[in-house]
Amino acid sequence: MKYNLKGMLTGAALAVFATPLFTTTAMAGGITIDLAGEPATMDPHKQWNPTSYYVYRNIFDNILTRDNDGQIMGQIATSWNQASDSTLELTIREGVTFHDGEALEPSDVVFSVKRITNPDFGSPQLGQFNKIVDASADGNVVTLTTDGPYPALMAQLVKLSIVPEHVVEAVGDDAFNAAPVGSGAYAFSEWDRGVSVTLTRNDNYWGDKGPFDTAVFRAVPDEATRVADLQAGTADLVVSINSDAAAQLASDSAVIVLSAPTERVGYMGLNLDKPPFNNKEMRRAASLAIDRLGITEGLLQAGEIPMAQMASPAHFGYNPDVPAFEYNLDAAKAITAANPDLAATPATLATAPVFDQRIVQALQQMLNDAGFNISISMTDMPTYLGIVRSDPAENSELSFGRWSCACQDADGIAYPVLHSASNWSRVNVPELDAFLETARASLDTEVRQAAYNEVHQMVRDNYYTLPLYQAAVLYGATAGLAFEPTANESMFLNRMTMSK
């Protein structure tokens, strides 16, 4: 028996390398964006991650949106009226069509609300909308009913995308996820799994039309590769770069670095039920030992801002009058020297790889320099989440985290971190709970702001948790691209322009 090895190898090679020989470049008038990963899903009701919403928010319109300054404005709803403490009436924009040519009706808004709030549907976003107990349409007005006063409702509706009932009902959830139909400025074109998602401009869009014929969102997990793509001219915009990469790009005149403070707040959680941080003086010593400015300007260098409250200027409920925390290592050492047994108590700082370990190590060093006995406990993210959500007795003494509610309302950050009923909170102070509940239950913005002012001052005075900084985000872009990063990390293509 003869074996034609050469023939077999040639056949195999032809079969495997059946790919085009030459590189294709982005089409003129298009934009290529490198993301850190692939969107998990294209169904806007089925996901919760920035990579997905970078893409799908261009395909779908939401009930409301925010402008680049963070102000809530209408999108599918043109106006709204708080008819009672628990009912919000939304007037639906007329003349909007989905990408398949069908009109967007108020019934589609009702369908979208009921879909995402249906527990059987299993949306990861259910917790953000489950205060809505009913939705109904009358003419072009949609009425949302909540289970009580819900002041953060408007902030949440900024994230509620409208899907076409007729398409979802006809094709089912799986097919809709694979080929979504929306009403946004860009229409879904192709999803090459693991590689890229391509969108095409919706020339019939009711609002500002996109400047690019096509937009390709690619999954490029390695930061150095995203930067190289930008410098090589194969990407026009790259996300999630750090200050080292930004410094590298600064010397390249063909690219620019863009940054913006976000609504994420970096903070150190303290276990108030365990020594040494069940002692207020020791908490004060920990705060005095942390050089927040050193962290933001020495380590991070992306435009982060030191914070002294569990909110940022991007949140409703931020109190600009809360004084900054003092950095005074000598004062911290004096406190630990006066409490040697407490200071020597071993304490664990819980963290996960997703967080910037430079900060975690700096915090450990700063606290140990002040006389504490801190060790770092690095675990994977699910384990970390299990630790910080556990009972205080099982919880670590310290944890580092960055909090975002994607709602730009202090309710989304202060309540879960500080209210005794939250599994994230290690604080149990009835007076603080009362202020948080007042702010959560009132539709009067002045009442809410006053309550949050009290919350932030109490946290500041008692060191219930140690806010560190308002996080910033860095993007790299080709020099001709005009793109204004926002606090909610949105990436609307129709708000960009390109000059080449």
Next chain:
Amino acid sequence: MLRFLLQRGAQALIAAFGVVTLVFFIQRLTGDPTALMLPETATQADIEAMRATLGLDRPLWAQYVGFLGDMASFDLGRSFVQNASVWEIISSRIPRTLQLAAGALGVALLIGLPLGLLMALTAGRTISRWIMGLVLACQSMPTFWSGIMMILVFGVWLRWLPSSGTGTFAHLVMPSIALGLLSLATYARITRSAVVDELGKDYVRSARARGVGPGRLVRKHLMRNSLIPIISITALEISQLLAGAVIVETVFAWPGLGLLTVQSIAARDFVVVQAVVLLGAFVTIAANLAADILYSIVDPRVRLAGQ
């Protein structure tokens, strides 16, 4: 041959069963995927609701029985994270993994075998030592470094090749070289060793005495008799390459199975990890089976068990 194949097939099933069972239980010891799927503001009730939706609230044994039932009906399940069938996700990655593995194997074989042969034929001379130094350099360079260096030189500075991604033959060049360098070194060293062994044997001296030229000696005698260890290594290399090259795929944004596996492990997407591991087990078993069969083809003195 048939009896041999049946025996190996039964062994393969037992091995695959053991592997996926281990993966099933070990994964579930590592944490709850729902914690990663929900916003920070999710309450315990939200977490419990998501666990019920995914079927993770059932007892572990019930999940395992369900999993075995799905496997028996060739149902790989649905991704927790991507809301798509696992087969759909994996099948989109397999062609990319095959392309990269073939490219890397091509680089390794086409460069590694001649280098190994050259080292054997010039053993003891300066050129052999230089080539050995080159081979060691290939083996020592970390892939994440060589990959980034190639991107900087050929993608950013010279702009000869695309810096990342997939879709054309040009996209395949740098990842194939980065991944193939390590295998190249292995092939070169194994080939050198095997050929040096053969050079000392009587049949080589006889052939030379009969006036057989160096080219014919290499083609007809040396290479064929050196092939057994090379085939063994190829089986191992293929199974490693097909199981996924995580670092190369990450650096070059190459959407293969390795990258999918790492991303799925990080997201606790249990069903995808199980399916990829199962696939990897079958690939390893199949590659070793193919190597056994090739032994008997290359060297008729080798008999398969059962024959």
